[in-house]
Amino acid sequence: MEVTTSSGLPQLNAPAPAFDALTTHGRKTLEDYRGKWLILFSHPADFTPVCTTEFIGFQERKAQFDAMNCELLGLSIDSHHSHNAWTLNIKEKFGVEIEFPIIADLDMKVAQAYGMVHPGAADTSAVRATFMIDPQGVLRAMVYYPMSNGRQIDEFVRLVHAMQTSDANACATPENWRDGEKVIVPPPATIQQARERLASDEYECVDFYFCKKSL
Known part of the structure; x- marks a missing residue:
């Protein structure tokens, strides 16, 4: 198994660590997923x-991920024989x-x-x-859960869709945003832009820095 790594935990908005690993579907590398979104998740x-x-x-929820061009890839510190049997x-x-x-x-x-191994949680198991x-x-997002509690998979569906929406429309999304809801637009760069935005029917503004619009 070949892995490219750097010191410390992986960083958001930086290249994800490359890997070449044995899986239940044969060898997989990070490069195999080029052109697609990937959710890589570990379990104890x-x-x-x-x-x-x-x-x-x-x-x-795989069909929902498939519709978003998003692949799933699990991981644990177990053999592929154990994975196959499970x-x-x-x-x-x-x-x-x-x-x-x-x-x-x-x-x-x-x-x-x-950064999936946390000695405070377990020395020989990957955390969630x-x-x-x-x-x-x-690497665009990472979420850690305790050993004792399972993940909310629907949140990952929501988050991938939100990130894709932000990328496609140069916008942000508010708390618990769902498809079809208004998005947050970037603050205006000039006073003139602020005045124009506040006067426009295109935006729903609370103040010049906080405006939403429909896509």
Whole structure:
């Protein structure tokens, strides 16, 4: 397994650490996902209840991620034999086919490169970390959860869509933004722009620096 890493945790808006790793779907590299969004997420261990619910949750929303050109890639510090057995078990016991690959990170290189191993939580397990990487290979968001609590997968669907909307429209999105709601536009650069914006019917302004509009 080959991984390109730098000191410290990965940084937002910087290139995501490259990897070349064995998965349940064969070898995968970060470059394989060029041109697509990628959600890379780690879990503490196979055959554990919370992780099982999370994998089912990701799979149940896979069609939504697919529609956003977003791939899923799991990871834990287990062998690919364990991953294969666990996915077959999920199919047998829960009736859910896990269709996305899982990295077998036995040497912990990917987990360490992405800051997935936190000694205060567990020395030999990856915490519940989630990384969102854009089509250019840039790390755009990362979220960490405690070992004891599962993730909210719908939030990742929402966040990927929000980031794609911001990229396409040079805008920001407010708290809990959903598709179809108004977006926040950047503050005006000049006094004249501020006056024009406040006088325009295109914007919903509370003040010159806080304006929304429909897309």
